[in-house]
Amino acid sequence: MEVPSNLFISFFYCCFLFTSGYIGVEGSGHHHHRRRRHHHNHHEKHEIISDYTSNKPSKLFVFGDSYADTGNVRKSLGNSWKEPYGTTFPGKPAGRFSDGRVLTDYVAKLLGVKSPLAYTWMKLGGKKLRNGMNFAYGGSGVFNTVGTLLPNMTTQIDLFEKLLVDNHDSNLYTKSDLESSVVLACLSGNDYGAYVATGGTVQGLQSFIPRVVNQLAVSLQRIHGLGATKIVVTALQPLGCLPRVTQMSSFQQCNSTLNLAVNYHNLLLQQAVDKLNNYTKTPTFFILDLYNSFTTVLNQKGDYQGILKFETPLKPCCMGISSEYFCGSVNGNGAKMYTVCSDPKSSFFWDSSHPTEAGWQAVYKTLNSSLEQFLQV
Ligand SMILES: *[C@@H]1O[C@H](CO)[C@@H](O)[C@H](O)[C@H]1NC(C)=O
Ligand SMILES: *[C@@H]1O[C@H](CO)[C@@H](O)[C@H](O)[C@H]1NC(C)=O
Ligand SMILES: *[C@@H]1O[C@H](CO)[C@@H](O)[C@H](O)[C@H]1NC(C)=O
Ligand SMILES: *[C@@H]1O[C@H](CO)[C@@H](O)[C@H](O)[C@H]1NC(C)=O
Numbered sequence: 001m002e003v004p005s006n007l008f009i010s011f012f013y014c015c016f017l018f019t020s021g022y023i024g025v026e027g028s029g030h031h032h033h034r035r036r037r038h039h040h041n042h043h044e045k046h047e048i049i050s051d052y053t054s055n056k057p058s059k060l061f062v063f064g065d066s067y068a069d070t071g072n073v074r075k076s077l078g079n080s081w082k083e084p085y086g087t088t089f090p091g092k093p094a095g096r097f098s099d100g101r102v103l104t105d106y107v108a109k110l111l112g113v114k115s116p117l118a119y120t121w122m123k124l125g126g127k128k129l130r131n132g133m134n135f136a137y138g139g140s141g142v143f144n145t146v147g148t149l150l151p152n153m154t155t156q157i158d159l160f161e162k163l164l165v166d167n168h169d170s171n172l173y174t175k176s177d178l179e180s181s182v183v184l185a186c187l188s189g190n191d192y193g194a195y196v197a198t199g200g201t202v203q204g205l206q207s208f209i210p211r212v213v214n215q216l217a218v219s220l221q222r223i224h225g226l227g228a229t230k231i232v233v234t235a236l237q238p239l240g241c242l243p244r245v246t247q248m249s250s251f252q253q254c255n256s257t258l259n260l261a262v263n264y265h266n267l268l269l270q271q272a273v274d275k276l277n278n279y280t281k282t283p284t285f286f287i288l289d290l291y292n293s294f295t296t297v298l299n300q301k302g303d304y305q306g307i308l309k310f311e312t313p314l315k316p317c318c319m320g321i322s323s324e325y326f327c328g329s330v331n332g333n334g335a336k337m338y339t340v341c342s343d344p345k346s347s348f349f350w351d352s353s354h355p356t357e358a359g360w361q362a363v364y365k366t367l368n369s370s371l372e373q374f375l376q377v
Pocket of ligand 1: 248255256257258
């Protein structure tokens with residue numbers, strides 16, 4: 001598949017304005033990983049069997065961006081800590097890029113564990129640490145997006161690895177914990193936002209997309225090398241359907257040119273994951289298809305049961321009053337520079353990039369059974 005040559009990706013960067021340059025250096029941690037992998041494979045065959053028959057996954061570890069973040073981004077950096085974020089759940093702004101629950105919360109629900117604590121709040125941990133940990137930072141990518149302000153996926157995995165090593169004696173997370181855990185890796189497009197914002201050309205996209213997917217595959221492999229045996233990775237959602245793009249058509253239609261580029265990313269991801277699974281022999285990596293689930297929910301204007309209804313599915317609940325403002329913006333006097341719909345439950349999108357809790361719930365319902373099957377829960 002080819003990326004159309006007239007493609008110019010508009011601004012679909014999720015949460016932040018860019019403050020500094022983007023540097024794409026690939027592959028840290030790779031060699032390290034190779035050494036570990038052989039060691040790991042010896043154990044795998046025996047232990048996998050017991051995992052399937054007895055252990056339910058008991059922990060969830062999460063890497064990625066705002067679709068998965070539950071409070072890592074600092075309050076000064078993101079609008080996720082401002083009104084009206086969090087009004088549905090937990091009832092006030094608490095670091096989620098939605099009015100309520102996000103993807104992480106629904107995956108945790110499927111596993112029957114509490115949503116894992118955001119890494120930033122680890123010190124408050126205590127018993128909560130037993131559910132795993134969330135290392136996802138809104139606005140991040142596999143490469144650096146906002147300079148080095150946000151930990152990219154490699155750095156997020158570094159933080160995780162450091163936690164394993166530093167707490168080796170206290171057994172915070174043991175190797176067998178990891179083997180009975182689920183990992184969610186969520187990438188929703190910030191690398192492409194950064195690419196465009198820093199002057200990336202259309203022609204260059206054809207080679208940039210493979211670089212993003214390759215780097216993602218390196219991260220997935222490394223997570224496996226640390227001992228994880230169930231790794232769920234998201235396919236890219238239809239970026240051409242995000243409100244920040246569809247506002248050009250008054251929220252009437254998705255931009256199919258953009259979605260073609262997304263399809264290319266997803267095709268390469270599928271190939272990379274097939275290869276990884278072929279290599280590990282047991283099904284270790286699973287693609288959570290956000291492309292099809294978003295598309296399905298948007299097309300049927302609700303969930304398949306007709307319980308959730310989204311009348312104008314492309315229109316977000318919360319919007320800046322003009323293009324210079326965002327959901328959550330206030331002016332110098334503290335006055336709201338945004339509008340919020342009366343019922344977030346009837347909107348699929350919350351703001352210009354992120355689904356509402358209801359939106360995520362509808363998406364989750366379309367994914368639940370295939371994910372359940374993969375995880376054997
Ligand atoms: C789709 O997006 C591309 C890139 O931003 C833009 O050039 C094109 O005009 C858009 N198409 C429509 C139908 O809006
Ligand atoms: C991730 O961030 C670190 C720290 O800024 C940087 O050194 C590294 O090159 C980045 N990794 C990738 C793959 O861009
Ligand atoms: C899977 O691995 C086998 C060798 O182990 C190889 O022959 C085959 O081409 C691989 N398939 C893919 C899709 O990588
Ligand atoms: C997941 O789907 C199954 C049917 O496939 C359903 O019985 C179950 O209640 C769903 N779980 C959740 C948490 O929605």
